Amino acid sequence: MTFSSIGTSIKKARPNDKGWRQLLRDRKESNVGETPHDVKRALLNIVHISDTHICDAQSPARVECLDRFADPHHPLSASIGKLVGTYRAQxxxxxxxxxxxxxxxxxxxxxxxxxxxxxxxxxxxxxxDNAQQNELNWCNTLLRGGKLRPDSGTSRQWQGVGDFFYSEYFWNPSGTPKGERTDFPRELYGYPIIPELLDAVRATFFATGLTKPYLVVHGNHDALLQGTIVPDEHLRTVVTSHEKIFELADFEAIDALQKVSEIGPAEYPSPNSPKTREVNADLGRDFLTFDSWNRTFYNEEEDNGITFDLLGSARKYWRKDFEHITILGLDTVNPFGGWQGSLDREQFTWLKTQIEELRTRYVVISSHHPLQDLYNNYTTDISSRVLSVEIERFLVSRSNVIAWICGHTHRHRMAYFGPDEMHGFWQIENASLIDWPQQGRVIEIFQDQHEQVWIANTTLNHCGEVLTDIEHLRLDEVNQLAGLSRVLSVNDWQRRGGVFSIENNEGELFDRNGIVVLPKRI
Structure with a gap:
């Protein structure tokens, strides 16, 4: 097994005078918390990853130009007071x-x-990342294996920000064109020049494909434009068009930011005089339809929770029975807009029915949003949305629910919800694969000789190279490019200290590698 795998650690080197940090290999992190003395029965072993954000970074629907207002050097960043998240260098x-x-x-x-x-x-x-069909197709090819070219528009050139649209607000890996000023990421924050990178990221490679069964849960970026805005016919025209906005006037950009909220509704910018540039249109960029998810992931040869009866349906929640444990996969996306979550009444009724039927089995809940982020109550329907308080009240009244596995926050975190050790569950939030630290985890659920239930977590790094010298980066190797992404992510210039510090994503050692124990409940 290579270095970049189970339990190993990657640490940050000291920053240079511009704050740029390289990454270094470190010793294996230990598990912390309770100490199991024996393993009588393994109940369920899971590899958990989240927030892959497979991204068509050349899409005309993306509004990267809004992101600059969160840059620490921008005069309005303090008044904006939040991350925007419409652009990342990686x-x-x-x-x-x-x-x-x-x-x-x-x-x-x-x-x-x-x-x-x-x-x-x-x-x-x-x-x-943007609820586009081509993004889902790329993701599906990666999971199943096969030939993949992660490109859109035209194969002749890159048509996204960072080169085709030169701006000092974005990282331009090819360097500074004649007559332009050096971009802020390189001038202020130490980002490198990597010629030909934007050709390398679009090059064809052969995806390995998972050799293990997998389950997928629906997230807000899988349904909403940039995870927030409900796609409509106008936006379908935008995403498949030959014109892309690359700059807005400050007052129009600020107005657009004020119309995007964690709770719906949310609106796409409608500026009067944006700066645009012509790109190659691509119908493959169209937004996902109500049944795209189930059609993509249904597998008649393998029970992955998405059954035949869900084809043609908008329902994206499911049940998967293992020998000793059942996973209930929820769809916490609010289809009416906003990036935070909630449940519809029909799904909540289904959840309660399933847990009652499973009262003699241990149950693990899985969703995209963590429980505390289920407060998006916006709806245009006559039926109200179900929020975290009501969901938690029911779950902690049933002793067979032992864990909730989720993502969304892009951070490692473990927390217990419940009034006592017989009623409640451990919520396990995992970091993303787009932001630092780009890790998954192995979750092991097992019993000891006293039938206590143990939940053990161990972090998992991807196989990207730990790059110590970017100047010798090999652009034709996938794991070199993945390693570059990791070092770009740890150097995010908007997250160098303060309330949005990138270190928040790491959590504490317990959040990454914690082991906990629950008494026998059933």
Missing amino acids: EMLTTQVLESMIQAINQLDFAPITKQRIDTVLITGDLT
């Missing part, structure tokens, strides 16, 4: 990162503590 490398993580998962023959096989890979939402 967003054109998402397919290479997922491929590299799949390689790491495939190397896992057994879970580290129980020494038993992995039962499933669980991917908790935001598989795509």
